[in-house]
Amino acid sequence: MTIALEPAAPAAQGDRVSLLRVLGPAHVWALGVGIVLVGEFTGWNFSADKGGALAALIVCWVVGLLYTSVAMIDSEVTSTVAAAGGQYAQAKHIVGPLMAFNVALFLVFAYTMLEVSDAILLGDTIVAKAGVEGLTHNSFIAATIVVLAWLNYRGVLMTLNVNFVITAVAYISIVILFFSVSPWTQGAVLKLNELVTPGNALPYGWIGVIAAFQFGIWYYLGIEGTTQAAEEVRSPARSLPYGTMAGMITLLIAAAMTWYVCASMMPWEYLGITYYPLWDAGKLTGSPLLENLLFVATLLAAMASANGCINDAARAWFSLGRDRYLPTWFSAVHPRYRTPYRSILFLLPIALAFAFIADLNQAITFSILSGVLQYTFMSINIIMFRKKWPLGSIRRGYTHPFHPIPAIVLFCLCVVTFFAIFLGFGSQLIAMVAFYFLISLWFHFYRYKFVRRGDQFTMPWPKPQGY
Amino acid sequence: MSRYTPPEQSKAGQVFDIAVVVVAIFVALWLPLKLGLAGAAKSIDALDAKTWEALGQNPTMASIWEKLGYTPETAHDIIQNRFHYVIDWPTLIIMAAVLIGYFVFLFRASDREYRDVINEKFDDK
Numbered sequence: 001m002t003i004a005l006e007p008a009a010p011a012a013q014g015d016r017v018s019l020l021r022v023l024g025p026a027h028v029w030a031l032g033v034g035i036v037l038v039g040e041f042t043g044w045n046f047s048a049d050k051g052g053a054l055a056a057l058i059v060c061w062v063v064g065l066l067y068t069s070v071a072m073i074d075s076e077v078t079s080t081v082a083a084a085g086g087q088y089a090q091a092k093h094i095v096g097p098l099m100a101f102n103v104a105l106f107l108v109f110a111y112t113m114l115e116v117s118d119a120i121l122l123g124d125t126i127v128a129k130a131g132v133e134g135l136t137h138n139s140f141i142a143a144t145i146v147v148l149a150w151l152n153y154r155g156v157l158m159t160l161n162v163n164f165v166i167t168a169v170a171y172i173s174i175v176i177l178f179f180s181v182s183p184w185t186q187g188a189v190l191k192l193n194e195l196v197t198p199g200n201a202l203p204y205g206w207i208g209v210i211a212a213f214q215f216g217i218w219y220y221l222g223i224e225g226t227t228q229a230a231e232e233v234r235s236p237a238r239s240l241p242y243g244t245m246a247g248m249i250t251l252l253i254a255a256a257m258t259w260y261v262c263a264s265m266m267p268w269e270y271l272g273i274t275y276y277p278l279w280d281a282g283k284l285t286g287s288p289l290l291e292n293l294l295f296v297a298t299l300l301a302a303m304a305s306a307n308g309c310i311n312d313a314a315r316a317w318f319s320l321g322r323d324r325y326l327p328t329w330f331s332a333v334h335p336r337y338r339t340p341y342r343s344i345l346f347l348l349p350i351a352l353a354f355a356f357i358a359d360l361n362q363a364i365t366f367s368i369l370s371g372v373l374q375y376t377f378m379s380i381n382i383i384m385f386r387k388k389w390p391l392g393s394i395r396r397g398y399t400h401p402f403h404p405i406p407a408i409v410l411f412c413l414c415v416v417t418f419f420a421i422f423l424g425f426g427s428q429l430i431a432m433v434a435f436y437f438l439i440s441l442w443f444h445f446y447r448y449k450f451v452r453r454g455d456q457f458t459m460p461w462p463k464p465q466g467y
Numbered sequence: 468m469s470r471y472t473p474p475e476q477s478k479a480g481q482v483f484d485i486a487v488v489v490v491a492i493f494v495a496l497w498l499p500l501k502l503g504l505a506g507a508a509k510s511i512d513a514l515d516a517k518t519w520e521a522l523g524q525n526p527t528m529a530s531i532w533e534k535l536g537y538t539p540e541t542a543h544d545i546i547q548n549r550f551h552y553v554i555d556w557p558t559l560i561i562m563a564a565v566l567i568g569y570f571v572f573l574f575r576a577s578d579r580e581y582r583d584v585i586n587e588k589f590d591d592k
Contacts, residue, residue, distance in 0.1 A: 050550065096577030097584065109496075194527035207552045267528045269546045270535065284534060324473065326488065327481035346485075350492060357500060366496060376570070418566065419559075424550075426558050428499050430565055435495030437569045442487065444576045450473045454587035467585045 023233040027164070028226045028243025031308060033250055034167040035114070035222035038305035040174060040251075040258045041278050041298045042121045043218035043364050049272025050215060050424070051208030053263045054201035056271075058209050059216025060255050064248075066413040067220040069406035070375055071248045073382045075241035078227040079397025081459060082236040085319045086227030087374060087381075092323075092456050094385050099377065100456075101325045101443050102436055104316045106374040111313035112347055113367035114222060116355045118306035119144045120363060124275050125298050141355045144306060149348045152310045155337045163307055166300040171254060173297035177282060178257040180290055181265070189285060190264035200268060213413075213420035215361075217368045219255045222305070223247055224374070228312050237397025275360060310344065310351075317343040324450045325443065365425045369432050372417050379411035388464035470587060512547045522546045 048056040077090050085092075088107065091100035122144050123137030181189040202208055226244045233239040262277045265284050274280050282294030318340035321330025334341040354363060383404060391399065400406060421429050476484075514521050517539045519529035523546070532542050 091577075095574065096579075096581030098580055099573055099577040102573060191527050194525060195531075197525075200523070204550060204552060208550070211550070211552060265531070266535075267524065267531060267546075269542075270532070273545060280535070284531065327476065327484050329481050329485070350489075353493075354496065357497060362500060380570075380574070418562075422559060422562055423552055423554075426555070426562055430558075430562050431495050431499045433562075433565050433569050435491055437565070437572065439488070439491050440569075440573060440576070442491075444580070447484070448580060450476055452473055453471045453583045456584045457588040463585065463589045467582065 023229055023239065024235075025239045025243040025246065028229055028233060028239050029247045029250070030164040030167055031229055032223045032226040032244060032247035033171070034163045034304040035111075035225045035308040035312070036220055036247075036251055036305070037167055037170055037254065038118055038121065038301040039218045039221060040254050041170070041301045042275050042360070043117065043215060044255065044258070045262065045271050045274060045277040046215040046218070046361055046364070047212035047272075048263075048268045050204075050420075051210075051212035052201055052203045053196045053268040053271065055204075055209040055212040056216070056268075057259050057263070059212045060219055060259055062413065063213065063216040063219055064252050064255065066217075066375070066410060066417075067223055067251075068248055069410040069413075070224055070378060071244045072400040072406045073378055073410065074224055074227050075244050075398050076396060076400040077382060077385055078230050079237045079240045080394065082230045082233075082397070085316065086230060087224065087378065088316055088319055089230070090227075090381060090385075091377065093459055093461075094381055094388065095377075097325065097448060097451055097456055098440060098444050100323075101320065101447075102440060103374060103377060104320050104325070105436065105439065106370040106377070107316040108313045108347070110221070110367050110370040110374065111225070111309040111316070112351050113354065113363050113370070115145070115148075115306045115309035115313070115351050116358065117360060117363040117367060118302040118309065119351070119355050120358075120360045121275060122299055122302040122306075124360070125279065125295065125302070128276070129295055138356065142352060144303070145348065145351050145355060148303070148307050148310055149344055149351075151307065152314060153334070153337065153339055153341050153344050155339055163304045167304045170297045170301040170304065171250070173293050174254050174257055174278065177278065177285075177290060177294060178261055180287070181261055181281075181285060183257075183260065186264075190261070192260070192264040195265075195267055196263055203268070207423075210416060211420050211423045213417045214365065214368060214424055217371060217417060218364060220248070220251050221368060221371050222309075223251065224378075225308065225312050228315060241398040310347070313347055314340050314343040317347060323456065324452065325447065362428075365421070365428060366432070368417075369421060369425075369429060372414055372421070373433075373436070375410060376414040379407045379414065382407045388466065389461060390465070393465075394461050471583070508551050508553070509548055510551065511544055512549055514543065514547060517543050 044056065044060070047059050078086060081090050081093055085104070086107070088100050088104045091103040119141045120137065123140035126140050127135050127137045183190065186192060204211070223244065226240065226247060230236055230240065258278060261281050262271055265281050266274070266277070271277055276298050279291070279294045279298050282290040285291070317326070317330055320326040321328055321343065330343050330346065332342050333339070354366070358366070386403060418429070519532070519539050522539060522543065524532065
């Protein structure tokens with residue numbers, strides 16, 4: 001993703017950002033898959049802990065349906081609202097400033113906590129590989145977050161081009177592992193029938209399947225990040241739907257391969273607690289080459305994801321400052337590197353703090369919570385979008401089929417996921433929603449007075465119906 | 468409709484607003500961790516006989532555990548550490564009420580602000 005930010009103008013004149021339209025569908029694919037692919041290397045397997053190996057497969061498919069709905073809806077809205085900020089820009093134009101403020105916060109927390117999870121995974125993987133007594137992951141976590149923040153501070157073009165390469169390497173490692181274990185035969189390396197039996201497939205019954213939704217989200221969390229590139233793609237109408245849907249197909253294939261290999265090589269009790277299921281699978285093949293390949297791929301996937309997350313979170317925070325939803329101090333652009341450096345620096349200590357006080361599944365849950373709140377918004381947003389600008393009233397880059405079925409499916413699956421989170425992290429969910437509630441009151445009754453009203457609507461559309 | 472001109476915020480005001488946001492973030496995310504409120508109810512259903520059979524592991528499973536470096540004794544706490552899913556109805560009702568209340572407020576307050584935006588944007592033309 002190539003982002004060129006112009007130096008900030010005085011706040012009174014409004015800070016503007018100019019973005020280069022240089023991206024194609026492949027870049028959109030790389031942006032989405034780069035952030036998400038780490039989910040195959042860790043996180044998804046905690047759904048096996050919640051409900052057993054079969055529950056992890058069921059949620060892989062059902063949550064895949066949730067994300068297919070997300071991708072369909074997102075492709076239509078973003079190919080039409082081709083403005084930087086993705087869902088934030090959508091909310092500004094379709095629902096209103098307060099919703100946009102909340103959506104930006106959802107994005108910032110989902111991506112920052114995903115970055116935290118990536119850093120923890122990277123640190124733990126290195127510590128496990130080193131096998132040195134007394135070695136802790138703290139220095140590796142700090143180094144990962146600081147170095148990647150520094151790369152983002154200096155400019156993102158090179159780092160995101162590197163992201164494309166390391167994402168491809170990590171993905172290919174899953175394919176290599178899959179074909180190395182002779183997936184067409186059972187009994188030699190893979191022993192699915194002996195590891196997933198009628199007696200242990202669903203150890204908690206169907207309540208375990210519902211509980212597994214919480215971490216099933218991790219298979220695909222972040223694919224919606226493709227929309228952050230809306231203003232930088234050469235042809236939003238073509239690139240965004242193709243790139244996003246290709247990303248979803250890629251991830252569905254990777255998720256299915258990952259589940260099949262891991263569930264066929266590890267008892268579900270172990271699969272549910274390990275931090276590195278694919279690396280473990282590589283070890284269990286007995287091949288040092290595969291073991292080392294999966295070790296490196298785990299690190300690369302974590303780095304690619306963290307890098308993309310820092311980029312996207314900082315841009316969302318920057319947008320809040322630029323639109324005066326937060327102090328304009330955040331909207332400053334580095335005069336030399338043309339990056340939103342204050343936003344990057346502001347989010348750095350927050351990521352560091354949570355990397356040290358939260359463990360991996362807590363950080364993942366923070367990220368999932370903000371993600372699910374955002375998907376709930378998206379299911380309602382598309383209904384409002386079609387109502388305010390019916391088909392034919394404005395030019396849409398892409399029109400998703402079967403409306404409103406994807407929106408209804410998405411909403412229902414979000415409700416199920418909220419219930420799943422309640423089964424493990426109910427207090428956390430209440431605390432986070434209370435935070436969003438209080439910060440919304442702060443915005444609506446105080447901060448909104450600093451916002452320029454008419455400037456929030458920049459699309460060349462007719463007046464929405466009903467207003 | 469006349470164009471709304473927002474006030475300019477002082478540096479001190481900006482610093483104060485940043486502090487408010489930072490404190491809110493840490494209270495919301497850090498406090499539940501500190502109070503031990505995050506995490507599902509998992510507990511170890513201890514067994515007296517610590518054998519692979521007693522732990523419900525067939526020979527294939529047992530061989531993989533051993534390949535991973537575990538014995539029945541060391542694997543016991545992993546295998547027997549189970550969730551006990553209990554629906555706490557009062558908490559569930561509070562959670563649902565908080566979520567619904569949040570979204571209702573969000574859409575209604577957003578709509579009021581959106582009308583300001585639309586009125587100013589389209590009355591300019």
